[in-house]
Amino acid sequence: MFPIMIDLSDQKVVIAGGGSIAFHKVENLLRFGIRPHIVSPKCHPAIEQLAADGKIFIHRKKVEWTDLEDAFLIMLVTDDKEVNAQMAKLAVLHGKLVVHAEHNDLGNAQIPAVLIRGKLMISVSTGGASPTLSTKIRNQLEHEFDExxxxxxxxxxxxxxxxxxxxxxxxxxxxxxxxxxxxxxxxxxxxxxxxxxxxxxxxxxx
Ligand SMILES: C[C@@]1(CC(=O)O)C2=NC(=C\c3[nH]c(c(CCC(=O)O)c3CC(=O)O)Cc3[nH]c(c(CC(=O)O)c3CCC(=O)O)/C=C3\N/C(=C\2)[C@@H](CCC(=O)O)[C@]3(C)CC(=O)O)/[C@H]1CCC(=O)O
Ligand SMILES: NC(=O)c1ccc[n+]([C@@H]2O[C@H](COP(=O)([O-])OP(=O)(O)OC[C@H]3O[C@@H](n4cnc5c(N)ncnc54)[C@H](O)[C@@H]3O)[C@@H](O)[C@H]2O)c1
Known part of the structure; x- marks a missing residue:
């Protein structure tokens, strides 16, 4: 894994799946000013609310490759293992950035835990070993790197x-x-x- 900072402000970000994990990913994207597209037949009420407020876009359907082909970053968080795996394979093949939220080795990108202090950003990743440890380390750093x-x-x-x-x-x-x-x-x-x-x-x- 290669750590890198990417400007996504003019890029299309698509999340396949609209459940609680999708909501968590959406919240994280929104704090960076990114308005993702959600493709999912059903969505978490909080996601519906964000769409009603005009903050994100919802496409109420099962995900297909055509929903993803013009995306820069794709997050696969449906609860259908086969769909996640099939879309991840196609997306990686087409050179997309892909987060597979269940089997990270099927994608090529992972989201780190992040501490933001203005222009200072500290990212912590365990390469999928323990997101809980990433979160714990981030929380510890909050004290040293204060406001x-x-x-x-x-x-x-x-x-x-x-x-x-x-x-x-x-x-x-x-x-x-x-x-x-x-x-x-x-x-x-x-x-x-x-x-x-x-x-x-x-x-x-x-
Ligand atoms: C850092 C953070 C960023 C974010 O998502 O924004 C993030 N997960 C967070 C929290 C968290 N996720 C989970 C728990 C429950 C406890 C636990 O399982 O440990 C907690 C802890 C909590 O909630 O406190 C469950 C979980 N997560 C993954 C799986 C699948 C698997 O096991 O591989 C499962 C099990 C699913 C199941 O049970 O079936 C996979 C991934 N999660 C990642 C990132 C990537 C690896 C990053 C790394 O290694 O550091 C990766 C590989 C892919 C990805 O990018 O999504 C975010 C911190 C938010 C914050 O900033 O506060
Ligand atoms: N990375 C992480 O932090 C993390 C943490 C926990 C779980 N997970 C994984 O994330 C996935 C989703 O978990 P969840 O709790 O959000 O599930 P959930 O059941 O709350 O939501 C699943 C969503 O997928 C949608 N969906 C189902 N089939 C679809 C299809 N063909 N096309 C588009 N959308 C479809 C459903 O409508 C629903 O909105 C699971 O695979 C789980 O293992 C990841």
Missing amino acids: RYEDYLDFLFDARQYIKSHIHDRPERRIWLKKAVETRYLEYPEEREYYMTELFSRYPAF
Whole structure:
């Protein structure tokens, strides 16, 4: 398995199956701003509600290849083992990203447990050994990587953008980038201000 971050904002995501696991997958996608298509003859009431609110799309039918062929990412969560296996085989063959929620080896992608702190994202995966352990580790990390990281990451982002466009000497760039990850900048917002003030005065914008 190769870990990678993928921008799915302009991509079609299709979930085959509309039960409780589909709902869990939908909720996760929605927090990333992704509006999936659900293909299922029957759906969990919470999925029906999301469709009524215009947040997702429902196709009330049994899944067929034509429902999946223009998708970028496919999640197979019907309770029909044969359908999941058959669709997974076709989708992998056609080069799709495929999550098979029961037998992960029949797909080629898996969803990790995720901790989000603004621009910081920490993903935990056990390769299907124990989603429970992934969740436990993610929950433990919540304490170390607390809410302070949200503003801290914004500071790091802004500083880095400025450094990239104003410091052309690479060793000097590295000095500034390394300095920004010193703990005091996480702990004390005023230290971030001193850093930026010093950066602007050493490397003026004009
Ligand atoms: C991380 C997370 C992300 C997400 O789904 O969003 C995720 N599962 C989560 C939770 C969870 N899932 C299950 C339990 C019950 C306890 C247990 O079984 O351990 C719990 C724990 C709980 O609910 O606390 C049941 C389960 N899950 C899979 C199977 C089938 C199998 O065994 O392979 C079965 C048994 C079905 C059955 O009983 O028949 C399979 C997969 N689940 C994965 C991801 C992929 C592997 C990731 C990894 O290894 O790290 C993989 C391979 C495919 C996939 O991507 O779906 C999410 C955390 C949500 C969060 O962030 O809070
Ligand atoms: N990855 C995970 O985290 C995880 C966790 C638990 C279970 N699972 C697996 O996920 C699958 C679904 O579990 P669930 O609890 O949501 O089941 P469920 O019974 O609640 O829902 C099954 C859904 O599949 C739909 N369906 C059935 N045949 C279909 C077809 N031919 N085409 C389209 N949709 C069809 C049904 O209408 C229903 O909406 C099971 O295979 C289960 O083993 C995965």
